[in-house]
Amino acid sequence: MTDDLLDLAGLAVAHARKLGADAVHAVAADGRSTEISVLDGRIEKVEQSEARDISLKVFAGKSSASISGSVLTKEAIHRLAENALRMAKLAPPDPHAGIADPDQLATEIPELDLAATDLPDPAKLEELAKRAEAAGLAVKGVSKSSGAGASRSETSVGIVISNGFAQGYRRTGVGVSMSAIAGEGLAMQRDYDYSSAVHFVDLRAPEVIGRTAGERAVERINPRKVKSQSVPVIYDRRVASGLIGHLLGAINGAAIARGTSFLKDAMGQQIFGPHITIVEDPHMLRGHGSRPFDGEGLACHRRNLIDQGVLTGWILDLRAARQLGLAPTGQGSRGGPSTSNVFLPASTETPEDQIRSLKQGLYVTELIGSSINNVTGDYSRGASGFWIENGELTFPVSEITIAGNLKDMFRTIRPASNLEFRSSVSAPNCLVEGLTIAGV
Template sequence: MTQTVTATNEAFAYSRDRLTDIVQDILRQAASNGATACEAEISEGFGQNVTVRLGEVETIEYNRDKGVGVTVYIGQQKGHASTSDFSPRAIADTVKAALSIARYTAADDCAGLADPALLARQTPAIDLCFPWALPVEHAIELARECEAVAQAADPRISNSEGATVSTQQSHFIYGNSLGFCDGYESSRHSLSASVIAEADGAMQRDYWYSVARAAADLESAAQVGRIAGERTARRLGAVKINTTQVPVLFEASLAAGLIGSLVSAVSGGALYRRSSFLLDSLGQQIFSPIVQIRELPHLVKGLASSPFDAEGVLTRDRELVKDGVLNGYFLGSYSARKLGMQSTGNAGGCHNLLVDSTGEDFEALLHKMDRGLVVTELLGHGINPVTGDYSRGAAGFWVENGQIQYPVEEITIAGNLKDMFKGIVAVGNDVLVRGSKQCGSILIDRMMVAGN
């Protein structure tokens, strides 16, 4: 797969300077119409998606999106309005709409812009935009190759849900009345395939995908297709097992979801609403001592990298979890004030959480587990964020003597996230980079597996 770099400003309808001018105009208009503070974000993006199914082009989609959001404050009364029209009249109407809403909104003593001392006055340069000049004909060829390899991976593959090639590029400017005004360009490209296998009257489906800032970092079309085909075929012959309590190994593609549950539980909104199973957990042992989690917002090509958060607050590297102890929350300005704390630069979410491996590859994790369940698919959303109770439908593979024996399905795995976090006995080195959480497979010492 090749990557072609073009000058990014040729592809956007609006230059960075033009977006900056619009933001500055919004701030001026808000101030002149009675706002005591204002912030605005303006963005533009475009992309192409091509899907091929059974060798034929199924969809070719082009998107070009733009929008501006305006938030104003009159004292501590807040109003927000947005538009996709960048004309002067539409911008003026949007500012007036936000002000009108603010005048009828109750005052909130935690509302307002970020603390000026925390703003990113000098932003680190992070290369996040790698344009992919991908002619639609080439995109179709890649999708066809990906699907063909998936279908050829096993003779029992009988159908396809298609293969998709996507390329997206965007830029934005955020500014506020504290003097902050900055933004950057970014890109995101992906390749995916999903196929169906059939044997003895039973059907199974599975998929694989790759995503990256730069096309050169994507797995090849052939590799994505091969993995999708192999993952589908290996699920044939799945059985339902008896209810038992055993170690559970979450495949890397699912392990990031466990870290996502951590993020939700220690994010400001859940904490100040008292709706988290990890209330008052700062400085507490919430994981097994082997667990180390770092937040690294400034990784080049990082899928969740950013020099500043959604409020302009400077992002910083930190050790979120050290030897299993929680060292920080995820706070924006509002939630920080509600908790009597300071923003952590996480308005808008977390930035590149890296879970350190304990050194084992996937095969070593199987041997460490000896007997238990490998989970490769989760169904439903059975997580109680208040209590941490965890119960989800699952599919995967049964393991005996450190070796995968056969596929299993129609089971439920259950536990409590507090116990699951403390029961982590190993983290694999088979890291998948697909989003804001980078994590290898996670082995948990014991969970209830409900079947027959």
Template sequence: MSQAFDAVEQQARLEARVAQALELAKRLGADACEVGASVDQGIEVGVRLGDVENVELSRDQGIAVTVYVGQRKGSVSTSDASDESLRAVVEKALDIARYTAEDPASGLADAALMATELPDLGVHYPWPLSTDDAIELALACESAGRGVEGIANSEGASLSSGEGVRVYGNSHGFLGSQRGSRHSLSCMLIAGQGADMQRDYDYTSVRNPADLQSPEVVGRRAAEKTLARLGATSPATGRMPVLFAPELASGLVGSFMGAIAGGALYREASFLCGQLGEPIFPEWFTLRERPREYGAMASTAFDNDGVATRENVFLDKGRLASYMLSAYSARRLGMTTTGNAGGARNLRIDAPLVSRDELLAQMGRGVLVTELMGQGVNGVTGDYSRGASGFWVEDGKIQHPVEEFTIAGNLRDMFANLQGVGNDTDTRGSVHTGSWLIDDMTVAGE
């Protein structure tokens, strides 16, 4: 990278700052304290039509202090980690805590739950990438896509590369830190003209830059996906199966996880309240979390409370086996934290996997959805309604592209009506899944 970033040095600096803030809070009268600090640095370049559009070098840091006076809580954050600023932040947090109402659920997670083993999880791969090299990769990606016959224009290609350090400590004596990196390359292209103009994109995102797809592959895939959308019509209205592409199926997993998150449950704002142990998915479907998977996109040895992460099974043979809880939400529910302060990490599906062709054959007649628009998901009722585009399927074969239609249902019914999961697993994010075939949804087109 253009600016030197010594992750080991930054880690030592942040650990010292966190320890300093904890000691200061204790000295100034806090009964307990927790401190989180992070620093990130990255480069992002964007090109369009063969020219450089932007080059951005970023460096961000922050430190957040939370103090407890009895069961009263005060939190303050800053981007200035100087001695003067650190003292001011701790003092302000104490002032807030002294005037807030008592909350019986507030406080640190139990000391016995703190992570004691902090192994190297293979998530930090620095990339000594110069600005010129980053531009060259982005240009090669766009050029490969624009070189495909039928591509008329480009929204550009971009490459980003970054690394950072996060540190968390609390007055139990826990101090944990982790270095990490993320690198990505993307391209968006345009085909057609006038009323039949379409655009689509492709991307690759990894921890280790050696695992990035080549610029030529990303560019060509973006072109192929764009060209495939030309000539789209609106589908017929009716009830039919819907096949969700892998990147959209991961969004359904996200909706499920939001419904079993402790915050939604104790507020009684989830359609899955009180459903622990109940069948939600077919019995052949299991969903587990593997937060210590080596090299994975969301791996960590401790959560945002300092609690040791562990493998959780959220769905066991279709039944809701566990909620997703932080220390606070667990107390509100009279339960125990699942090590999920900050969310779930590395969700993996155990299910029989089949090819997309087999799912299409099983579908017979319906729609393959490759893009969703809008925010039409109600976590309280489970009602689901999204604008969509994709492909019409007849006799188990893709016939032509479709757009400007809506798919609707209820998440509870959609989960129960899951017919199959594809082996076309998307591994670019924290959720790994293939396509999902869901029966009996409403499709509203022309």
């Protein structure tokens, strides 16, 4: 599959160069997915998709243009290259644009076990979804199902660049989810659980997913409101990864180059406690965000984005690196600087120990909406979860807002021991001091 895609991308690059393009970057991709949703034991929806396309970025000097198409005959690809070059010649120049130098390219391509051979067929997907739903409905207190689903996907990519780079890879994905409703009428509460993986064998059992969704929904029945106050907040690991996501947005090289980040002057500074290290590992075997090379053909490397609390550098693609006068970091993609597998390592403190350490506080399990000022770091989000009193979870709470400033929040983050790699950004439970709760 990838050989075929490399041939298509190579055809586009060769024709654009023949027409006089100074540089060309081509990506050919093939994607297929199947998703089955069930409700009350019956199939509610079946979605299948197939897409095969090619994207070109053509340079005429420092000017460039991007174009894509899904008709992949030789004639169509030639027309695509011709149109892209014509557009590039009309575009304004960008002094920071361009492809990598040949000596910057990845030369060793690691095998990351990203393509499974055991993907479930549609009948198996239906079975998985039904098993998850049945387990959720079996939980005492669950009144109905909000639906369950299972999915599979396959994606192949071939990248050819006129600097000599020509590599491709294939990745797969599978997932199971269930959403349960507890209570009746206006008192109904909903919660969910899911599992996703590159390989089917790494999925959690659908019965565990359904049961967890049901138990979570039941625990949320009869929520209360709390008074406005400042208390410590524990972010459940389902939402704690969002804190790391805010960091990644703030250290993205494109934002730094624009001067629109509250951390724009923080390189080399202590912005977390000395006990905090945040890691990016693009070569994690079977990782949700793993990749053997970046989207610009550069090698990816494991690095500490935060090392003992210190910000070590920016997330850079070629363009952002040139703007800032720095070396690229192998974090380029078609959409700009990006990361792969980022995680906050676990500590030895258990989630139960964190809860017991608080006389009063909030345990957040769901965040709603977002009001994040990337320039100032001001943070405000709707939330629900559980109130902590004397070291115990006492009652569910809802319809509250938590607010603070990310600079202050980063300095007080305390991770727990329950890290799980469930997405491309992962974190354990995190305790954050001094947030303001807006309630009644």
